Amino acid sequence: MENIYLLSFGEIGLKGENRPFFERILIKRIKQALEGFEGLDVKKTHGRIYVRVAGPQDEVIERLRKVFGIVGISPAKSCDLDIESIKSAALEAVKEVDYKGKTFKVESRRTNKSFPIKSPDISCMVGAHILKNLKGLKVDVHNPDIEVNVEVREKGFVYCKRIPGPGGLPVGSNGKALLLLSGGIDSPVAGYMVMKRGVAIEAVYFHSFPFTSDRAKEKVIELCRVLAGYCSKIRLHVVNFTDVLKELGEKGPNELLTILMRRMMVRISQEIATKIGAKALITGESIGQVASQTMEALVATNEVARLPVFRPLIGFDKVEIIDLAKKIGTYGISIEPYADCCSIFVPEHPKTRPKLDDVHKAEERFDIKGFIEKSLDNIELIEVTESY
Amino acid sequence: MEMKEVYLDNSATTKVAKEAVDAMVHALTVAFGNPSSLHRKGMEAEKIVNKAREKLALFLGGKAREIYFTSGGTESNNLAIKGAAYARRRYGKHLITTSIEHPSVLEVFKQLEEEGFSVTYLGVDEKGHINLEELKQVIKPDTIIVSIMYVNNEVGSIQPIQDAAKIISQNKNTLFHVDAVQAFGKIPLIPNLSGVHLMSLSAHKIYGPKGVGALFVRERTKITPLFNGGGQEEGLRSGTENVPGIAGFSAAAELVFKNFGAWQAKMKELKDRLKTGILSEIPDTILNGPDDGAPHILNISFLGTKAEVLLHALESHGIYVSTGSACSSHKSAKSHVLAAMGKTAEEIESAIRFSLSPFLSIEDIDYTVEILKKEVNELRKYIRR
Numbered sequence A: 001m002e003n004i005y006l007l008s009f010g011e012i013g014l015k016g017e018n019r020p021f022f023e024r025i026l027i028k029r030i031k032q033a034l035e036g037f038e039g040l041d042v043k044k045t046h047g048r049i050y051v052r053v054a055g056p057q058d059e060v061i062e063r064l065r066k067v068f069g070i071v072g073i074s075p076a077k078s079c080d081l082d083i084e085s086i087k088s089a090a091l092e093a094v095k096e097v098d099y100k101g102k103t104f105k106v107e108s109r110r111t112n113k114s115f116p117i118k119s120p121d122i123s124c125m126v127g128a129h130i131l132k133n134l135k136g137l138k139v140d141v142h143n144p145d146i147e148v149n150v151e152v153r154e155k156g157f158v159y160c161k162r163i164p165g166p167g168g169l170p171v172g173s174n175g176k177a178l179l180l181l182s183g184g185i186d187s188p189v190a191g192y193m194v195m196k197r198g199v200a201i202e203a204v205y206f207h208s209f210p211f212t213s214d215r216a217k218e219k220v221i222e223l224c225r226v227l228a229g230y231c232s233k234i235r236l237h238v239v240n241f242t243d244v245l246k247e248l249g250e251k252g253p254n255e256l257l258t259i260l261m262r263r264m265m266v267r268i269s270q271e272i273a274t275k276i277g278a279k280a281l282i283t284g285e286s287i288g289q290v291a292s293q294t295m296e297a298l299v300a301t302n303e304v305a306r307l308p309v310f311r312p313l314i315g316f317d318k319v320e321i322i323d324l325a326k327k328i329g330t331y332g333i334s335i336e337p338y339a340d341c342c343s344i345f346v347p348e349h350p351k352t353r354p355k356l357d358d359v360h361k362a363e364e365r366f367d368i369k370g371f372i373e374k375s376l377d378n379i380e381l382i383e384v385t386e387s388y
Numbered sequence B: 001m002e003m004k005e006v007y008l009d010n011s012a013t014t015k016v017a018k019e020a021v022d023a024m025v026h027a028l029t030v031a032f033g034n035p036s037s038l039h040r041k042g043m044e045a046e047k048i049v050n051k052a053r054e055k056l057a058l059f060l061g062g063k064a065r066e067i068y069f070t071s072g073g074t075e076s077n078n079l080a081i082k083g084a085a086y087a088r089r090r091y092g093k094h095l096i097t098t099s100i101e102h103p104s105v106l107e108v109f110k111q112l113e114e115e116g117f118s119v120t121y122l123g124v125d126e127k128g129h130i131n132l133e134e135l136k137q138v139i140k141p142d143t144i145i146v147s148i149m150y151v152n153n154e155v156g157s158i159q160p161i162q163d164a165a166k167i168i169s170q171n172k173n174t175l176f177h178v179d180a181v182q183a184f185g186k187i188p189l190i191p192n193l194s195g196v197h198l199m200s201l202s203a204h205k206i207y208g209p210k211g212v213g214a215l216f217v218r219e220r221t222k223i224t225p226l227f228n229g230g231g232q233e234e235g236l237r238s239g240t241e242n243v244p245g246i247a248g249f250s251a252a253a254e255l256v257f258k259n260f261g262a263w264q265a266k267m268k269e270l271k272d273r274l275k276t277g278i279l280s281e282i283p284d285t286i287l288n289g290p291d292d293g294a295p296h297i298l299n300i301s302f303l304g305t306k307a308e309v310l311l312h313a314l315e316s317h318g319i320y321v322s323t324g325s326a327c328s329s330h331k332s333a334k335s336h337v338l339a340a341m342g343k344t345a346e347e348i349e350s351a352i353r354f355s356l357s358p359f360l361s362i363e364d365i366d367y368t369v370e371i372l373k374k375e376v377n378e379l380r381k382y383i384r385r
Helices: A016-033 A057-064 A083-095 A119-133 A186-196 A214-228 A242-251 A254-276 A295-302 A318-328 A356-363 A368-376 B018-029 B040-060 B073-087 B103-114 B132-138 B161-168 B243-258 B260-281 B307-315 B336-340 B345-349 B362-383
Strands: A002-008 A041-045 A048-052 A072-079 A102-110 A137-139 A146-152 A156-159 A176-180 A200-207 A234-240 A379-384 B067-070 B094-098 B118-122 B143-149 B175-179 B198-202 B213-217 B285-288 B297-302 B351-355
Touching: A002 A057, A002 A156, A016 A041, A016 A048, A016 A057, A057 A072, A072 A083, A083 A119, A083 A146, A083 A156, A102 A119, A119 A137, A119 A146, A176 A186, A176 A254, A186 A200, A186 A214, A186 A318, A200 A214, A200 A254, A214 A234, A214 A379, A234 A254, A242 A254, A242 A368, A242 B362, A254 A295, A254 A356, A254 A368, A295 A356, B018 B243, B040 B067, B040 B198, B040 B243, B067 B073, B067 B243, B073 B103, B073 B143, B073 B175, B073 B198, B073 B213, B094 B103, B103 B118, B103 B143, B118 B132, B132 B161, B143 B161, B161 B175, B243 B260, B260 B285, B260 B297, B260 B362, B297 B345, B307 B351, B307 B362, B336 B345, B345 B351
Parallel strands: A102 A137, A102 A146, A176 A200, A200 A234, B094 B118, B094 B143, B143 B175, B175 B198
Antiparallel strands: A002 A048, A002 A072, A041 A048, A072 A156, A146 A156, A234 A379, B067 B213, B198 B213, B285 B297, B297 B351
């Protein structure tokens, strides 16, 4: 008998001819996620992936729960293909869950028809064995607390728990995008959501020392560490934005400053995106959340974008975003108070409905191309892994 | 090229002196025993602790048995105030402190208020000094503790501890606690701590290590311990003594008191040069706090800048200071000390604290003034609107 993990994957099972491609990436991601554990072996059969790995169960499950594409995780016992082995494996599996005073049923599936006993009979025999050996359990075939699953394949498998995985598609199966990461609550969540759809991400952060402190940069690195848990590594491009910010702040019309800043960030980001082979940008914008995210402001920001800009939070309320951030594990980092002092540039009364003509006119006094070139020459690349 | 480094944040913490490091290494690697052990190794360690107690008592003007070692200023303040309040609650429930204390004092009083004590907070004038007349008016027969800081950590104002002690000593049930964390080793304390029952000290503000401090408790003053345990420090502070920390504290204190007069004069000279340099060469600067005050603390507002941005700008030139407020919009991030002195929001948001050590040079100060001139001028371009 051996402890293994049975993984089910939902959506990628539907992908027809592309299925081997998705499965290959999923298996690669699982291997990355469990790197460092002894005896790792990942195999796939029809509709299932089997993982053999040493290491504490909690930690293995915790890591697998961050692999997009996995729908369910069942810690299982694998055993030889004879009914006695299956019975004792089932008994062990039930002993590992809290069974006292609970009801159960056995559900068997025999995909390997060379096994001589039929599914209903397997269920009966295994159920009887459990009843005989464990006190405090009752059978309930309609509404059981515990479902003991027996699968007869090239070996026998028994499991009683199914832990939900994160769903989605394996990261890397859907190209690459560049996330504009600010250190706030929204942008890491936006990155998570796009990653969940199989998109690999890199991140860009605009550092404006001394207006933002080095602690703010550390905070962004911390956020990348959390996100790296879902994709093994985030490449973070730190753009030195101070000179651009200063010039915009000095010469730009105060009430349009935020819009001008954001337009510069989009322009610089898409240059980086092109360089690294990212096909889209990702932002944490949500309609109407702040002055720079009104419909008009979004239009003004979007005008300079030549790549698609993904805004997965566009229809979310702040509380919904916060709930997600808590679930992902970024919330606690995002609310650390190293507020960026860029807020000193934020006008008292920003234009909530900027007119494109005004924005164009305001930009005439700047050497936009020069800004972009200067910024691209001044980038620090940090490869952030979970253990960074 | 190595960047020039000018450390002007000595009220936050100081660089540990070599003498203290040596004493600590000895206690960590040679005399590493537990002072409570009965064998020779234990005695060796116990001797270090007792020697340290004697030295500190000497510098402070008290007796060795009046010195109790703690984990630092915060614990000393907690132990003194809570310990005295709990031990004396049968005499009354009224407490007095000032509105400009360190959080490790103010938060303790806040908790005691929740527990049913009543607290009077003395105000301060625009220079950061309390008014003794106010103290006279609010002190009552059922006042059990008065707690006043010796030197304010943000603006360097020195409170009239000697005169306060005279007023307080007329009430026989009132204990006087003084938070001397920023005063010890920096200014002369009142002789023999006359009229003071409790005094908090910290090692890492005087070139000793972090994580160690002391509480002076006058003989026959009963206070309730915070920790229960093995009964170390006469039962007032259970827990195996931090022998290396205590050794470092003692060595640092010895160094400071050997050089006391010279270092005080040196810091005063540096502070005056910095103050005059800034106020005369940079327009729209305001001194926060007294004209003289403690020799190591200077607080100045640079109107039209934001303190945190200026701090980071100075940092990029190797100059380290601290601020009266962070850029955060949280209200709690603003200095309660400057607010109590009646400073405006703009003054508070642009306040920088420089805290000095005798290891700085005149060149360091001139360099700082030069950089400040440049950076303040630069920042005002973006911020003053």
